[in-house]
Structures are given as structure tokens and as C-alpha cells.
Amino acid sequence: MVNFLREDNNDLVKVDYSDLLNNILNVLGSEQTNNPFKLASDRKQLVIDIDSIATQVAASSVHDPLGGSANYVRS
Numbered sequence: 001m002v003n004f005l006r007e008d009n010n011d012l013v014k015v016d017y018s019d020l021l022n023n024i025l026n027v028l029g030s031e032q033t034n035n036p037f038k039l040a041s042d043r044k045q046l047v048i049d050i051d052s053i054a055t056q057v058a059a060s061s062v063h064d065p066l067g068g069s070a071n072y073v074r075s
Contacts, residue, residue, distance in 0.1 A: 027056045034052070
């Protein structure tokens with residue numbers, strides 16, 4: 001049995017998250033951002049403070065990922 005994962009003919013709305021991803025990278029690379037990555041006390045788990053990253057990204061202006069698609073959808 002062989003499985004295939006492929007895009008088929010569908011009517012799904014195309015999204016462009018490049019602006020959001022660039023904003024996340026800018027936040028992570030900013031000197032004002034404290035390092036959100038820490039090791040747990042057992043040193044076996046990586047703990048990420050995702051809330052601080054999300055707060056800073058939410059405060060920035062992010063383009064609507066649906067706005068530039070060919071199949072534009074109004075919310």
C-alpha cells in the first residue's frame with residue numbers, strides 16, 4: 001500500500017503567511033526580546049515562552065493573509 005500526499009483540485013482559500021512569519025523572525029531577532037527559550041530543570045525539555053512572542057507580534061502590523069489571494073474571502 002502506497003500513500004500519496006498531494007494538493008488536488010480544491011476551492012480552498014490560498015493564504016500568504018510570509019508577512020506574519022517575517023514579523024515573528026523580527027521579534028525573535030530583536031535585541032529588546034528576552035530569550036524565550038529555556039531548558040527545564042531536568043534539562044530534558046525545551047520551554048518556550050510563546051506568550052511573550054505572540055504579544056509582540058500582535059502589537060506589530062501584520063498583513064491579512066487572505067487579502068492577497070486569488071480566492072479572496074471577506075470575513
